[in-house]
Amino acid sequence: MSAKATDTDTEQLIKDTAKKVFFSEGRFNATTQEIADAAGVNRTLINYYFRSRNNLFDIVFQDAQVQEHDMMEKIIFSNLSFKEKLSQHLDVFFEQTKKYPYLEIYMVTQMNQGNCYKDKEHMNMLLDKFYLEVAVEMEKGNIERMRPEQFVLNFVSLMSFPVSMRPLLQETMGFTKEGYDKLLEERKDVIMNTLFIK
Amino acid sequence: MSAKATDTDTEQLIKDTAKKVFFSEGRFNATTQEIADAAGVNRTLINYYFRSRNNLFDIVFQDAQVQEHDMMEKIIFSNLSFKEKLSQHLDVFFEQTKKYPYLEIYMVTQMNQGNCYKDKEHMNMLLDKFYLEVAVEMEKGNIERMRPEQFVLNFVSLMSFPVSMRPLLQETMGFTKEGYDKLLEERKDVIMNTLFIK
DNA sequence: TTTGCATTTGACAATTATGTCAAACATTAA
DNA sequence: TTAATGTTTGACATAATTGTCAAATGCAAA
Numbered sequence: 221m222s223a224k225a226t227d228t229d230t231e232q233l234i235k236d237t238a239k240k241v242f243f244s245e246g247r248f249n250a251t252t253q254e255i256a257d258a259a260g261v262n263r264t265l266i267n268y269y270f271r272s273r274n275n276l277f278d279i280v281f282q283d284a285q286v287q288e289h290d291m292m293e294k295i296i297f298s299n300l301s302f303k304e305k306l307s308q309h310l311d312v313f314f315e316q317t318k319k320y321p322y323l324e325i326y327m328v329t330q331m332n333q334g335n336c337y338k339d340k341e342h343m344n345m346l347l348d349k350f351y352l353e354v355a356v357e358m359e360k361g362n363i364e365r366m367r368p369e370q371f372v373l374n375f376v377s378l379m380s381f382p383v384s385m386r387p388l389l390q391e392t393m394g395f396t397k398e399g400y401d402k403l404l405e406e407r408k409d410v411i412m413n414t415l416f417i418k
Numbered sequence: 419m420s421a422k423a424t425d426t427d428t429e430q431l432i433k434d435t436a437k438k439v440f441f442s443e444g445r446f447n448a449t450t451q452e453i454a455d456a457a458g459v460n461r462t463l464i465n466y467y468f469r470s471r472n473n474l475f476d477i478v479f480q481d482a483q484v485q486e487h488d489m490m491e492k493i494i495f496s497n498l499s500f501k502e503k504l505s506q507h508l509d510v511f512f513e514q515t516k517k518y519p520y521l522e523i524y525m526v527t528q529m530n531q532g533n534c535y536k537d538k539e540h541m542n543m544l545l546d547k548f549y550l551e552v553a554v555e556m557e558k559g560n561i562e563r564m565r566p567e568q569f570v571l572n573f574v575s576l577m578s579f580p581v582s583m584r585p586l587l588q589e590t591m592g593f594t595k596e597g598y599d600k601l602l603e604e605r606k607d608v609i610m611n612t613l614f615i616k
Numbered sequence: 617t618t619t620g621c622a623t624t625t626g627a628c629a630a631t632t633a634t635g636t637c638a639a640a641c642a643t644t645a646a
Numbered sequence: 647t648t649a650a651t652g653t654t655t656g657a658c659a660t661a662a663t664t665g666t667c668a669a670a671t672g673c674a675a676a
Contacts, residue, residue: 618675619674619676620674621676622671623657624671627666627668627670629665629666630665631661632662632663632664634659635661635667636657637659639665640654640656641652642651642653642654643650643653644647644650644652645649646647646648646650
């Protein structure tokens with residue numbers, strides 16, 4: 221029992237560390253040695269638990285995707301109002317991406333190198349449901365009229381870009397870490413105001 | 419003369435090919451061999467002309483940055499109206515990023531690995547000038563009131579994200595290549611409508 | 617034609633990263 | 647205590663990639 225607990229601990233530790241190295245620090249090319257060092261374990265343990273570096277990568281990546289996906293689903297199928305759904309999604313998203321700012325960027329670089337795990341069918345179902353809600357809001361005059369897909373693009377753009385591209389934007393716009401943090405905090409209100417007609 | 423022209427040709431060919439491999443195809447880890455193959459030249463020529471792989475990378479990257487920067491400057495210092503400046507910037511940007519969709523993402527991953535070539539002072543000057551213009555537009559009631567920095571974030575987010583993250587978005591949202599192209603074409607109007615009060 | 621120079625090439629050396637393996641170690645159950 | 651099982655380790659083999667170098671090639675001027 222405690223033996224099994226120990227090995228699961230090490231396994232989990234390696235996973236967590238890899239996730240941090242890859243998606244918090246953005247070091248996509250980190251070697252197994254670097255990951256092992258960061259986790260404080262012997263390098264070969266990575267092979268022992270995960271067979272290969274690639275496999276570890278895949279597992280960590282897939283985990284992250286599933287987690288993100290579940291979060292989306294929970295909110296979309298909640299019985300919150302449309303506006304509250306967006307608001308809540310913003311909260312959860314900002315929290316997640318502050319921890320792992322490089323996750324989305326990594327997904328992009330992987331996507332057309334052939335690696336893709338998205339459950340497309342399920343995702344389409346979620347999207348279709350959401351498109352309908354968007355259309356209703358347009359009818360009500362709460363949001364600007366446009367193709368629902370464009371509204372979704374607007375939403376994810378305004379939400380994701382400043383976090384995903386933070387290193388670039390913070391530097392180019394000449395912000396300190398604190399200054400940019402502040403900017404992000406104000407961001408939620410700005411987004412809601414931009415998307416909804418007053 | 420023609421000897422010099424020939425070597426410059428090869429040098430330029432390698433540069434162009436590297437740029438394409440890195441920033442059009444997103445293969446950031448491409449080996450020197452792969453780049454050489456893509457250019458149809460001997461691998462060691464990369465060392466001959468550029469000393470090292472890293473150096474080639476840096477040169478290509480820096481070139482791209484300067485180019486982007488110049489483009490921005492030209493528009494900001496033009497005597498177009500505010501709205502026309504944004505409109506023109508959208509045109510030029512979409513054209514560029516269709517060619518090199520991975521450029522921005524690469525910049526992000528490099529930025530906090532210590533590589534940064536941006537001319538910060540100059541960039542700040544451009545931004546400050548732009549912030550002033552934004553403030554004026556708010557006074558006029560043409561755009562929503564907010565911190566000018568937030569308006570800039572809105573603008574670049576709406577513009578860049580759908581292009582930068584294309585591989586991810588196209589896949590997740592279930593678009594074909596053509597469908598997504600169409601979406602992007604409609605995008606300019608959507609952005610202008612989202613940013614400006616009617 | 618020959619000399620000189622830039623360019624191109626293939627062979628080699630050095631480095632780095634990955635994965636395998638057998639041995640050492642620890643822990644639990646008999 | 648001992649056997650059995652799972653975990654950890656260091657040493658080694660393999661593979662991939664980069665960079666150097668001397669020789670070969672081609673071209674242009676003397």
